[in-house]
Amino acid sequence: MKIECCPYCNNTDPKVVLWVKDRQVMCLLCGALGSACSDKDDAITAWNRVSKAVKFYEYFKEHVDYDGEDSTISKFNSDEG
Numbered sequence: 001m002k003i004e005c006c007p008y009c010n011n012t013d014p015k016v017v018l019w020v021k022d023r024q025v026m027c028l029l030c031g032a033l034g035s036a037c038s039d040k041d042d043a044i045t046a047w048n049r050v051s052k053a054v055k056f057y058e059y060f061k062e063h064v065d066y067d068g069e070d071s072t073i074s075k076f077n078s079d080e081g
């Protein structure tokens with residue numbers, strides 16, 4: 001299973017590490033950690049999900065106007081009534 005690159009430092013080769021009994025994907029350049037899972041593929045899946053989410057967040061910050069906390073939600077709610 002392919003491990004996505006680190007979303008924080010763009011390291012293209014994060015490693016699956018074994019802790020006491022869990023496996024986690026770890027970026028050895030910046031120390032970013034994925035979720036701990038008993039299964040290696042689950043650990044990689046969890047890491048890949050975070051990688052995609054962080055990349056989406058970076059895209060969101062650059063391309064979407066966001067003018068403060070809950071602005072979208074409160075606007076949506078007031079439009080309802």
Ligand SMILES: [Zn+2]
Pocket residue numbers: 006007008009010011027028029030031032
């Ligand atoms: Zn990294």
